[in-house]
Amino acid sequence: MAAAAAAAAVAHDNSVCVAAFGDHEPSQGDDQVAMEEVAQVYELIKTHQPLLLLHHQPQQLAYSLLTQAMRALNVALSVMKHLPPASVAAVPVNMIKAEETPANGSATPGHDASAADGGDNLHAVGKATRRSSAAKKRRINGEDKPSWFQLTTVVPHEDGYQWRKYGEKKIQGTHFTRSYFRCTYRDDKGCQATKQIQQKDNNDPPNFQVTYSNDHTCNFCTTRIINNSNNPALHNPAVNPDVDTICNKMIKQEPQAAWLPPPPLKAISNDLDETPALHVCQEVPPCSKFYCSDAAAGTCSSNSSVIAHYTDEFDHHQMGQQLLETTVMEEALVLGADLDDPYFNDPQLLFLYENIMNCY
């Protein structure tokens, strides 16, 4: 049941991404239909998520898939509602279609197939033909690869994906350099995902604009949860021949699992998660919200596992839920949330979403 629901979620997720970031410019009618469709998917996922979390074995996979789907849906909703940048800029973590803002006036790099083999061409043909015609397409007529950006105070280097820095540039009009990253698995899997990190100010903590371009197609950047799953099928080379190889490489080379909170408290609820691989985490983002709200009072030991955290929440959060909802709702209001948005009508999901985003 869980796998089927998760698969359905992913199927919806993919279509939503296309709708949100494709070239098609939706009409007002399209907007309405899309909104209804996305809202329907959202409700479906929202309904299934608590059920999935109550299952022990498939929950990590399901959680991973649902999380991605929910993130995409939230982005899609934001895009389709054409939220003005000013209304979302105050939100610590939010995803906005990049083309809609002057802050991203310059185009992000195109789906630059020539870039991957550009070096070889350079040596073979010479500098005059260094960039192929594909590179020229990069910004013609404003045509660009899908991109969106995230405004965040969270250390943007720890978003859960594996990135390799390939450049840094001083940008005119800013006091900070812009860093350029591409997916670590670009060469291995041809994943074209890139991101740019632009520090916006010197606040404490500083604000960053993280511009993402192209979705990850490697599938391995997000297998950190799957890799830790007890589900043997996920490690069956006959089913997924690349998973073990790539994930072992991930652990060997880049052992951080950025989505896990730090371990000052009790480790993991053993009855929920017996996967030692979860502890490969070495670096974590400042996602303090990930701790159970009862941990400080010593009445809750859930902390180290996302799954354990949320499952524990289902177990004992009822008594503290009202307080939690009040806090999150107040915070959402302060952050300028649109309370007509169904997403913000569910404070627990808002809380969950923010924590996920903070830790990815």
Next chain:
DNA sequence: GCGATTTGACCCAC
């Protein structure tokens, strides 16, 4: 030794 990062140069769109 190998992979990641740094940094100046190159290239293209505007």
Next chain:
DNA sequence: GTGGGTCAAATCGC
């Protein structure tokens, strides 16, 4: 001509 994205040699770090 300029700004910004990318390349790739040099360098760094494990």
